[in-house]
Amino acid sequence: MENIFAGLVLFPFLIALALVFVKTNTGRRITVYSGCGIIMAAVALFAGNTIFTGTTRTAFPSTHAIDMVMLCAEFAIMILVVVLSTKHKKHYCSLLSIAQTLLIAYIELTKPLHEPVAHVVSDRLSAVMCLIVGIIGCLICIYAVGYMRRYHEHHKEYADRRTFFFPMLFVFIGAMFGLVLSSNLIWIYFFWEITSVSSFLLIGYTKTKEAIKNSFRALWMNLLGGLAFAIGIGICVFKLDVYTLGDLVASTGDMAVLAVCLLGIAGLTKSAQLPFSRWLLGAMVAPTPTSALLHSATMVKAGVYLLIRLSPAMTGNYAGMIVSLIGGITFFVASMLAITHSDGKKILAYSTVSNLGLITACAGVGIEEGAWAGILLMIFHAVSKSMLFQGVGAIENTTGSRDIEDMHGLICKLPKLAVIMMIGIIGMFIAPFGMLVSKWAALKAYIDADNVILVCLLCFGSSTTLFYWAKWLGKVLTHVAGVKPMTDLTTNGQWVSMWIHAALGILLCALFPVISLLAIEPMLHEMFGSVNAHILTVEDMIIMVLMLFIIMVIPFISKILVKRFPYKPSLEYMSGINMGDNRKFDDAMHEDKKVFLAGWYMEDMFGERKLWIPSVAVSTAVIVIILIMAVGGAI
Amino acid sequence: MITQIICALLYVIIAPFLGGLLAGIDRKITARMQGRIGPSIFQPFYDVAKLLNKQIMKINNMQYPFALCFLIFVVITGALFFGGADILLVFFTLTTAALFFILEAATTNSPFSVMGSEREIIQMLAYEPMMLLVAVGFYMANGTFSVAEIINAEYSSILRMPGLFIGFLYILTIKLRKSPFDLSTSHHAHQEVVKGITTELSGRMFAFVEIAHWYENVFLLGVIGLFIINASWWSIPLALVVIALCYFMEILIDNCSARVKWNLMFRSAWLVTLIFGVANIIILQYVLK
Known part of the structure; x- marks a missing residue:
């Protein structure tokens, strides 16, 4: 296991190092493709083995030397943050960073481990996380090669910093492997900080004023989470004498609840829950592969991963209350806000926040059904969201716009990309696809956890979710007369990545009963000790798979239908004033007027101006009040 | 298991006839309320038969498959229910069906059709929370989501979920596309929406959509029945009476109200959901449990 861990974590760092020195397009392509190939193969082998055999491996019982190296690295990160913050006069970031690094150093130096404890534990959950990070993350890197080339052809105004960009992507992936495989809290914290800082650096890629502002917002919010994490570790070590995540979950008492609360808040910041959502929404100023990486495979998944790990310790206590309430509120509010935007990336960002809220709430109810739904949601969301970001990025590179109003008639302009978008979108909200199945399970979990508030938030939130996806899907599929296909500038590498995503998305839906049986149910058994039968009955799963089959044959049916009933064009109804080409009508001055159809955004009902401040206020109040209660309970 | 499959098959075979007849009776009663004699109650069948034999005029090649999928998924919804x-699965499938209907209209790029499809999404936004809460209510009242087990409960579900029943009737008006909530389409083509979401449908395509609506209406009335039916035999005739009363009330409302604006529909539907639906769920959770 030592070798596997070292390989998975260090190999991406090596690739990153190599990419610093590769300056040509070809060289970069070869390095990234081969590196990603090796990582994907290694992850598949390791995870497949862990899932099928069910072995839990442990490693690194005593690690004084590595701990010291990590401590030095943490100080290096702190110095980097302080230097950059001072340069841009954001001193609060320096303060946050110094405070937590000193705290961790104090813990590390004054309370060394008495007895050997496994620092690395790999079980089924880590294996599944490795698969998400490895496969989706690497596909995004492959996509990024072609995307960044086009990006710099379009955006001459930004300095070409690709020798910085690609290494950061791989650092991110390496750190994520470290995070999901570590069991020692200080190790998890170390990788946690690396992801915070590398996301900060990636968001500021273009160095515009807005990018710098947003990157510092991401930094301080995540550092705040890091501080909560560090205090949580302090409580674990000094009060509970606990060094690993597994032991923390097993320990009881008010002090343990407080520690879980603090780690939970760290998880909430990382997964961009209210009131910390702003950083993820601001992250879209970065080039699309960064957004795809942050939103699907890495960053935010680190937050929900931690929460799902903590889930058994959150059953019916203050920690569970904070996490589930914040999750539920975020799910509902973010899905309403998504309605009011027409910027494709912004909708995706809100939808990520919203879906993460659902996963967070699933973790917060602290029962095995919730965790089942949460894990499935995490898998399906990673695939669909990564695909959607890549689709929007490719569309933007070709058409120059990512506004969904400009995607009107995309099926005529860029048919292949429209199909990618369609698969991504229907995967997000329609039966029998993955997200809906998981949402269904989530609803059952909330009911069984007797959590009426979450049930209601989910019912209302599903309808708002439905609204923005249906609107977008309708836009993409609109058939506009007389529109000629455009030349698609998408590169082969991008296509490979997107089609693999599409295939994965559909395959996962078809195989989800098997995945549930082989991977997730045993995983829950490891986490909760016992599992109540099946969460969805076998008949229901079969019905879902049959429905998927019906939807899959639609394209073939339509081929036959088109053949049997050949295209017999007829004019659209425009109250008799259609000018004969379905594009223009005869206006009051008897002149041709172009038909323009726009979607609904309902700014005055669901707008940010109306909802943002109240929702931040409510969520902050929830966190502060319950945290004070938890502190009171512990003291 | 066998009985369940037979029931589902019976629905698939009989529902279009029941639904068509229902539409005919609806037109008759409406005509009488307006002081007209009205068409024969078999008129909807004649209409659809004629449509089936007419030539199809298509705007594009995507319309037909989507219209067909709408029909298929509505039939699946009802078959799963009966x-x-x-x-919950039943309601989710209904949502999928509705999405196909929306897409059929959205692909046309025709002003009235697209407006209809957008209004249809607003309608879904309005009724979806109540529909899911009804499913949750059935679970809380009977301890199961399975329709087969709900109808074998000792007491009728409505005794524990009267608020949800009222809320469901409210959104039923939206689902049945009755005035004042007939925003996405209308029975009379001379109004501002023209025929809304169905504007660009013709011939066999339109016939499929009409038949799908018959299936859908029978299913929706079935949900009303689910509130009433319990293990005793007399609950079935009682359910039929309640269904007849509710449907008559829908026709009455349809005839004595004018179409409202979308925001009134949306706000009132969510308000009703909050007052009757959520409150009923809270009572189920904390008082009746």
């Missing part, structure tokens, strides 16, 4: 499946 076959005694999970009520």
Whole structure:
């Protein structure tokens, strides 16, 4: 296991190092493709083995030397943050960073481990996380090669910093492997900080004023989470004498609840829950592969991963209350806000926040059904969201716009990309696809956890979710007369990545009963000790798979239908004033007027101006009040 | 299991006839309320038969498959319901069906059709929370989501979920596309929406959509029945009476109200959901448990 861990974590760092020195397009392509190939193969082998055999491996019982190296690295990160913050006069970031690094150093130096404890534990959950990070993350890197080339052809105004960009992507992936495989809290914290800082650096890629502002917002919010994490570790070590995540979950008492609360808040910041959502929404100023990486495979998944790990310790206590309430509120509010935007990336960002809220709430109810739904949601969301970001990025590179109003008639302009978008979108909200199945399970979990508030938030939130996806899907599929296909500038590498995503998305839906049986149910058994039968009955799963089959044959049916009933064009109804080409009508001055159809955004009902401040206020109040209660309970 | 499959099959075969007849009776009663004699109650069948034989005029090649999918998924919804499946699954499938209907209209790029499809999404936004809460209510009242088990409960579900019943009737007006909530389409083509979401449908395509609506209406009335039916035999005739009363009330409302604006529909539907639906769920959770 030592070798596997070292390989998975260090190999991406090596690739990153190599990419610093590769300056040509070809060289970069070869390095990234081969590196990603090796990582994907290694992850598949390791995870497949862990899932099928069910072995839990442990490693690194005593690690004084590595701990010291990590401590030095943490100080290096702190110095980097302080230097950059001072340069841009954001001193609060320096303060946050110094405070937590000193705290961790104090813990590390004054309370060394008495007895050997496994620092690395790999079980089924880590294996599944490795698969998400490895496969989706690497596909995004492959996509990024072609995307960044086009990006710099379009955006001459930004300095070409690709020798910085690609290494950061791989650092991110390496750190994520470290995070999901570590069991020692200080190790998890170390990788946690690396992801915070590398996301900060990636968001500021273009160095515009807005990018710098947003990157510092991401930094301080995540550092705040890091501080909560560090205090949580302090409580674990000094009060509970606990060094690993597994032991923390097993320990009881008010002090343990407080520690879980603090780690939970760290998880909430990382997964961009209210009131910390702003950083993820601001992250879209970065080039699309960064957004795809942050939103699907890495960053935010680190937050929900931690929460799902903590889930058994959150059953019916203050920690569970904070996490589930914040999750539920975020799910509902973010899905309403998504309605009011027409910027494709912004909708995706809100939808990520919203879906993460659902996963967070699933973790917060602290029962095995919730965790089942949460894990499935995490898998399906990673695939669909990564695909959607890549689709929007490719569309933007070709058409120059990512506004969904400009995607009107995309099926005529860029048919292949429209199909990618369609698969991504229907995967997000329609039966029998993955997200809906998981949402269904989530609803059952909330009911069984007797959590009426979450049930209601989910019912209302599903309808708002439905609204923005249906609107977008309708836009993409609109058939506009007389529109000629455009030349698609998408590169082969991008296509490979997107089609693999599409295939994965559909395959996962078809195989989800098997995945549930082989991977997730045993995983829950490891986490909760016992599992109540099946969460969805076998008949229901079969019905879902049959429905998927019906939807899959639609394209073939339509081929036959088109053949049997050949295209017999007829004019659209425009109250008799259609000018004969379905594009223009005869206006009051008897002149041709172009038909323009726009979607609904309902700014005055669901707008940010109306909802943002109240929702931040409510969520902050929830966190502060319950945290004070938890502190009171512990003291 | 066998009975369940037979029930589902019976629905697939009989529902269009029941639904068509229902539409005919609806037109008759409406005509009488307006002081007209009205067409024969078999008129909807004649209409659809004629449509089936007419030439199809298409705007594009995507319309037909989507219209067909709408029909298929509505039939699946009803078959799952009458076959005694999970009520949540039933509602989710209905949502999928509705999405196909929306897409059929959205692909046309025709002003009235697209407006209809957008209004249809607003309608879904309005009724979806109540529908899911009804499913949750059935679970809380009976301890199961399975329709087959709900109808074998000792007491009728409505005794524990009267608020949800009222809320469901409210959104039923939206689902049945009755005035004042007939925003996405209208029975009379001379109004501002023209025929809304169905504007660009013709011939066999339109016939499929009409038949799908018959299936859908029978299913929706079935959900009303689910509130009433319990293990005793007399609950079935009682359910039929309640269904007849509710449907008559829908026709009455249809005839004495004018179409409202979308925001009134949306706000009032969510308000009703909050007052009757959520409150009923809270009572189920904390008082009746």
